[in-house]
Amino acid sequence: MRIGDRDFRSIWPGEDGDCVEIIDQTKLPHALEIARLTRLDDAAKAIADMWVRGAPLIGATAAYGMALALRSDPSDAALGHAYDTLHATRPTAINLRWALDRVRQEVGRLPVSDRAQAAWTLAARMCDEDAATNRQIGENGLALIEAIAREKSPGEPVNVLTHCNAGWLATVDWGTATAPIYLAHDKGIAIHVYVDETRPRNQGAGLTAFELGNHGVPHTLVVDNAGGHLMQHGMVDLCIVGSDRTTARGDVCNKIGTYLKALAARDNGVPFYAALPVSTVDWTVRDGVAEIPIEQRGGEEVSHVVGMSDHGVVERVRIAPETTPVANYAFDVTPARLVSGLITERGVCEASEAGLAALFPELARKQA
Numbered sequence: 207m208r209i210g211d212r213d214f215r216s217i218w219p220g221e222d223g224d225c226v227e228i229i230d231q232t233k234l235p236h237a238l239e240i241a242r243l244t245r246l247d248d249a250a251k252a253i254a255d256m257w258v259r260g261a262p263l264i265g266a267t268a269a270y271g272m273a274l275a276l277r278s279d280p281s282d283a284a285l286g287h288a289y290d291t292l293h294a295t296r297p298t299a300i301n302l303r304w305a306l307d308r309v310r311q312e313v314g315r316l317p318v319s320d321r322a323q324a325a326w327t328l329a330a331r332m333c334d335e336d337a338a339t340n341r342q343i344g345e346n347g348l349a350l351i352e353a354i355a356r357e358k359s360p361g362e363p364v365n366v367l368t369h370c371n372a373g374w375l376a377t378v379d380w381g382t383a384t385a386p387i388y389l390a391h392d393k394g395i396a397i398h399v400y401v402d403e404t405r406p407r408n409q410g411a412g413l414t415a416f417e418l419g420n421h422g423v424p425h426t427l428v429v430d431n432a433g434g435h436l437m438q439h440g441m442v443d444l445c446i447v448g449s450d451r452t453t454a455r456g457d458v459c460n461k462i463g464t465y466l467k468a469l470a471a472r473d474n475g476v477p478f479y480a481a482l483p484v485s486t487v488d489w490t491v492r493d494g495v496a497e498i499p500i501e502q503r504g505g506e507e508v509s510h511v512v513g514m515s516d517h518g519v520v521e522r523v524r525i526a527p528e529t530t531p532v533a534n535y536a537f538d539v540t541p542a543r544l545v546s547g548l549i550t551e552r553g554v555c556e557a558s559e560a561g562l563a564a565l566f567p568e569l570a571r572k573q574a
């Protein structure tokens with residue numbers, strides 16, 4: 207997608223072919239810095255420290271991490287070590303395991319001499335697939351926005367609320383929750399987005415607002431706790447969020463605070479959708495609240511904030527007493543009963559076992 211007058215993906219192979227390049231998202235929105243990943247530990251650090259984040263992008267980075275590892279040592283032992291190292295970076299987004307399993311399965315069966323190139327080619331293909339998948343999610347979600355737009359007066363925008371960043375920066379391109387928004391905007395449909403700042407790492411304020419601003423999509427940044435008020439006053443027509451892991455029965459694990467938005471949406475009759483590729487469905491899990499591991503990150507993400515001072519210096523400042531204990535839960539689970547539907551690359555379905563099985567029978571059957 208666009209940043210200024212240039213088109214970007216969030217991750218791409220370096221020109222000299224010996225590295226993979228990423229946008230270091232910890233520097234946005236204040237600086238656009240490109241980081242070069244040249245070995246396994248670079249990829250692991252980029253995921254763990256959230257230089258890259260978002261389920262699909264975590265998966266894509268992990269795939270390239272495996273490829274970088276196999277370049278230095280294509281042995282079975284090295285493949286296993288790379289898998290374990292990358293898998294240990296973050297526990298919640300299922301795309302990480304999905305991507306690692308796919309690389310290990312497709313490349314591990316090859317002769318050792320073929321593995322490095324095969325892994326590199328596969329990682330690139332997975333990135334292209336992700337971009338195409340998200341574009342299709344956009345087409346399928348666009349229909350929801352168009353249906354609302356038809357009920358509006360000419361020029362009156364469809365108001366969408368989104369949480370965290372499920373944009374092109376959370377994927378290889380297009381995003382999941384934002385893909386329908388971009389397509390609606392590009393089609394000339396009047397649309398406006400309420401962007402949850404999304405404490406504590408502020409992916410909404412720093413990433414979603416950055417994306418929408420660069421694409422020219424009207425948007426308003428709001429504090430996380432404003433969503434209920436906006437919905438009570440009829441200011442939100444539709445909620446679209448991303449997912450880090452959706453269960454076989456349609457429970458949606460996403461950034462902390464998503465569940466509260468879903469509760470407010472239900473109480474106010476606002477449609478609440480999750481947009482996700484099928485690679486984000488964990489078919490082995492049904493009860494998301496009971497079974498999905500919720501990442502707990504360092505307390506400093508809550509007790510401090512990072513921003514640019516009035517003097518143009520990016521600084522980190524403390525906002526809580528030094529003696530205050532901190533809990534930093536990074537995700538929560540929205541039960542399927544609160545989800546109006548799932549927007550996938552194969553269409554929009556009910557957040558249920560039957561809904562997912564109808565769109566992905568071959569995958570649902572495997573788990574039966």
Ligand SMILES: CSC[C@H]1O[C@H](OP(=O)(O)O)[C@H](O)[C@@H]1O
Pocket residue numbers: 259260261262369370371372373376377381382383409447448449450460461462536
């Ligand atoms: C399209 S997945 C986006 C998903 O990932 C984010 O989490 P994080 O920034 O911690 O990786 C958030 O839950 C987004 O909705």
